[in-house]
Amino acid sequence: MEKTSTPKSTNLFEVYLRLRPPQQGGAGALGDRFLAVEKPDDGTETPKHITLNPPHDRRRAIEKFAFTQVFEEDATQLDVFHCTGIANLIKGVLAPCGGDGTDALLATLGVTGSGKTHTTLGSRSQRGLTQLSLDVIFRSLGDNLADCDSNPNLEQSLLASDPSEAVLCSAPNFIDSMYSDPSASFRASSRATTPALGDSVGPGQGPPRRLFRPSTFPQQPDVSALSVSCDPSAEYAIVISMYEVYNDRIFDLLTPPVKSAGTREYRRRPLLFKSTEASPDRKVVAGLRKVICGNLQQALLVLEAGLHERRVTGTGSNSASSRSHGFFCVEVKKRGKSSRKRGAEMPWGGAAFTIADLAGSERARDAKTAGATLAEAGKINESLMYLGQCLQMQSDAATKDKPNLVPFRQCRLTELLFSNCYPSASTISAGRHRNPQKAVMIVTADPHGDFNATSQILRYSALAREVTVPRVPSITQTTLIATAQASQHPSSPLVSPTTAQPFSSMADGSLAYPQLMTSPNIVRNVSPMSNASDTHRSTMEAAALEIARLSEEVEHLRRALDAERAAREETEAHLLSMEDRMIELEQAVREDCAAEFEQRLEIEMARWRATLQVEMERGEEHWGRKIEVFERSMGIVNTGADDADDEDKENVLVEDANQELERLRRENELLRREIVDLSPTKRLPLRERGSDASTALSKASRHGAAETGSPRAMSRSARGCGPSAPLDDEASLLLKLEKLRVSDNQASGRGAVASGGSSPRKVRRLPGKRWNVGGDDDVF
Numbered sequence: 001m002e003k004t005s006t007p008k009s010t011n012l013f014e015v016y017l018r019l020r021p022p023q024q025g026g027a028g029a030l031g032d033r034f035l036a037v038e039k040p041d042d043g044t045e046t047p048k049h050i051t052l053n054p055p056h057d058r059r060r061a062i063e064k065f066a067f068t069q070v071f072e073e074d075a076t077q078l079d080v081f082h083c084t085g086i087a088n089l090i091k092g093v094l095a096p097c098g099g100d101g102t103d104a105l106l107a108t109l110g111v112t113g114s115g116k117t118h119t120t121l122g123s124r125s126q127r128g129l130t131q132l133s134l135d136v137i138f139r140s141l142g143d144n145l146a147d148c149d150s151n152p153n154l155e156q157s158l159l160a161s162d163p164s165e166a167v168l169c170s171a172p173n174f175i176d177s178m179y180s181d182p183s184a185s186f187r188a189s190s191r192a193t194t195p196a197l198g199d200s201v202g203p204g205q206g207p208p209r210r211l212f213r214p215s216t217f218p219q220q221p222d223v224s225a226l227s228v229s230c231d232p233s234a235e236y237a238i239v240i241s242m243y244e245v246y247n248d249r250i251f252d253l254l255t256p257p258v259k260s261a262g263t264r265e266y267r268r269r270p271l272l273f274k275s276t277e278a279s280p281d282r283k284v285v286a287g288l289r290k291v292i293c294g295n296l297q298q299a300l301l302v303l304e305a306g307l308h309e310r311r312v313t314g315t316g317s318n319s320a321s322s323r324s325h326g327f328f329c330v331e332v333k334k335r336g337k338s339s340r341k342r343g344a345e346m347p348w349g350g351a352a353f354t355i356a357d358l359a360g361s362e363r364a365r366d367a368k369t370a371g372a373t374l375a376e377a378g379k380i381n382e383s384l385m386y387l388g389q390c391l392q393m394q395s396d397a398a399t400k401d402k403p404n405l406v407p408f409r410q411c412r413l414t415e416l417l418f419s420n421c422y423p424s425a426s427t428i429s430a431g432r433h434r435n436p437q438k439a440v441m442i443v444t445a446d447p448h449g450d451f452n453a454t455s456q457i458l459r460y461s462a463l464a465r466e467v468t469v470p471r472v473p474s475i476t477q478t479t480l481i482a483t484a485q486a487s488q489h490p491s492s493p494l495v496s497p498t499t500a501q502p503f504s505s506m507a508d509g510s511l512a513y514p515q516l517m518t519s520p521n522i523v524r525n526v527s528p529m530s531n532a533s534d535t536h537r538s539t540m541e542a543a544a545l546e547i548a549r550l551s552e553e554v555e556h557l558r559r560a561l562d563a564e565r566a567a568r569e570e571t572e573a574h575l576l577s578m579e580d581r582m583i584e585l586e587q588a589v590r591e592d593c594a595a596e597f598e599q600r601l602e603i604e605m606a607r608w609r610a611t612l613q614v615e616m617e618r619g620e621e622h623w624g625r626k627i628e629v630f631e632r633s634m635g636i637v638n639t640g641a642d643d644a645d646d647e648d649k650e651n652v653l654v655e656d657a658n659q660e661l662e663r664l665r666r667e668n669e670l671l672r673r674e675i676v677d678l679s680p681t682k683r684l685p686l687r688e689r690g691s692d693a694s695t696a697l698s699k700a701s702r703h704g705a706a707e708t709g710s711p712r713a714m715s716r717s718a719r720g721c722g723p724s725a726p727l728d729d730e731a732s733l734l735l736k737l738e739k740l741r742v743s744d745n746q747a748s749g750r751g752a753v754a755s756g757g758s759s760p761r762k763v764r765r766l767p768g769k770r771w772n773v774g775g776d777d778d779v780f
């Protein structure tokens with residue numbers, strides 16, 4: 001097994017595997033153990049290989065993986081701390097021999113519930129690797145550590161040297177702002193309160209609350225005997241920051257959420273991972289709040305406060321499942337002591353030790369997640385898939401002469417983990433040298449957990465892998481070989497083959513097809529077939545060969561199916577994450593649209609208001625002018641009122657004459673009836689009488705109209721017809737009326753149009769020319 005025994009040192013990560021013990025009193029029955037640790041064959045006590053045996057119901061290949069070291073279930077936190085070489089990482093950061101030191105990264109990776117957080121952050125009774133590392137760092141620095149009490153300018157000088165646009169504060173100030181009651185003995189949980197299953201409202205979304213200050217922290221395991229040498233000629237300062245990568249965005253865990261003006265919700269502002277003016281060659285998380293810690297107790301309180309803000313949710317797989325990738329960063333700042341003695345403040349250099357507790361991959365079906373928690377899981381799985389690709393590339397690169405480029409810019413997580421592994425182009429061209437970071441990855445696995453998820457993680461994280469396809473020969477093959485052997489050794493009992501050789505190793509990772517081998521140990525009680533005829537035997541052989549060929553084909557198809565299934569699962573995970581991405585993009589587009597719409601609405605409203613104002617002013621001016629015109633015209637109208645009075649008087653006379661005429665008509669009618677009653681011989685038929693009277697009237701009228709202005713002609717005409725007395729009266733009245741009309745016509749001859757015999761007009765019209773005074777056409 002060439003590939004596994006000598007992992008090349010070009011790996012960016014040392015990869016360790018830690019198996020978690022079965023949960024004590026855990027609910028549900030334990031699954032079969034599918035993972036076996038192989039005894040070391042190099043004479044050491046340190047196991048490095050494991051074998052993954054698929055459950056019986058699955059026809060999967062047996063896989064063997066190699067790691068830097070495997071920790072079995074009984075390994076303690078202290079074992080892991082010592083054997084992963086964390087003390088060496090710390091030494092590189094402190095740089096006892098001078099220089100800025102080497103950045104270090106410790107990350108945990110694994111399926112949800114496999115023990116990542118337990119390893120890095122410990123439990124209520126056990127310290128994790130983070131607390132142990134802090135203890136060793138503070139213990140190692142001793143008197144070389146500067147704090148804000150002993151150096152009042154410390155904060156300023158550190159701020160001046162910080163390249164990440166950070167907000168710096170001292171630990172006492174930070175702790176006072178975060179914790180409420182220093183005397184309370186309540187031991188806060190190292191993780192935020194777990195919301196109900198499926199509830200994804202995390203601690204970062206509510207109003208900031210003050211925490212209870214824990215009175216004690218776990219003291220076990222004890223590392224007081226361990227210290228690392230530091231640079232005696234240097235003074236150090238410890239600056240701590242914490243952030244999480246949630247849904248591919250970076251959020252500060254030490255800055256309380258702020259209330260958004262628009263939505264009135266408490267939210268954290270996402271931060272950028274970028275090059276800054278002071279750090280053009282290295283990307284940094286910009287704008288973090290960083291706390292200067294003078295001792296271990298302060299650092300632990302800062303860690304506790306940050307953990308409280310981290311997003312944690314109860315899922316079907318883990319009652320306190322991390323929903324984000326958490327980063328705890330200890331910057332060990334360093335500068336020469338002599339610079340302070342000389343009174344000159346030298347800039348701070350130094351290196352950082354980062355501990356990353358990654359969120360676990362999970363299957364929605366097992367974790368029983370839904371809604372936002374499911375979307376989070378999609379993002380987690382996607383980022384872990386990219387991490388897997390990077391790790392795969394790096395292990396490929398380690399075995400090839402021409403290394404592949406690790407595609408670490410695909411997501412925020414891989415950028416944060418890998419970008420400091422390589423020197424940037426600008427650093428190289430500037431001739432500056434900074435050591436690439438040293439990194440340790442601890443892969444955690446539950447040997448009784450989810451086989452598929454665990455095997456997937458082991459596949460891309462292991463330093464080397466080997467696959468073997470074991471095959472149980474079919475009965476036909478057994479019979480065939482037995483027949484052949486029996487024919488060769490007719491007197492001997494039949495010797496049967498058993499399984500194929502269990503492993504045939506392949507350095508290139510390709511599938512191995514084991515050879516059929518006979519086993520001398522297993523003897524089967526089958527009767528010899530020496531008496532069979534040659535024909536019968538050859539038929540049997542042909543049939544057996546065909547069956548063997550078909551079995552081979554079936555096996556091949558089964559393997560192809562397995563590969564397809566794995567590809568489908570990967571594609572589904574990718575699809576899920578793409579869906580999440582689309583949802584997020586849609587959300588972003590909607591927000592952008594809404595913002596733009598509001599902006600445009602605002603502009604339109606402002607424009608409309610301005611137009612309205614102008615219109616109102618113009619309207620007022622317009623009406624002012626009209627009123628002025630009206631007032632002026634009213635003055636002119638009053639001067640012509642006398643003429644109108646005359647006209648009114650005439651109208652009244654005409655009215656009176658009309659009424660008089662009406663009265664006379666009625667009298668005339670009465671008189672005529674009386675006459676008819678008095679002389680019955682002269683009585684005419686009613687129609688004749690009516691027509692006669694009306695003829696007389698119309699005649700008189702016509703005559704009057706023909707000789708307008710000649711009353712005598714009118715009376716003459718009436719007499720010539722031999723009219724009766726009432727008819728004369730009537731005719732004379734008509735003449736009177738006509739006279740009045742004539743006078744009316746004469747009176748209105750000034751402006752009115754004469755129309756013979758038309759009724760007198762009562763409507764008084766103002767002369768048009770008077771309204772033209774203002775010169776405005778559209779008045780009223």
Ligand SMILES: Nc1ncnc2c1ncn2[C@@H]1O[C@H](COP(=O)(O)OP(=O)(O)OP(=O)(O)O)[C@@H](O)[C@H]1O
Pocket residue numbers: 019020021023110111112113114115116117118119123318320321322323358359360361444
């Ligand atoms: N080595 C161990 N010894 C004892 N208990 C362990 C060990 N590893 C894990 N556990 C326990 O298993 C449970 C789940 O572990 P943990 O929360 O660390 O999982 P995780 O991998 O961080 O999960 P997630 O990715 O969902 O956050 C915890 O109760 C933890 O105490």
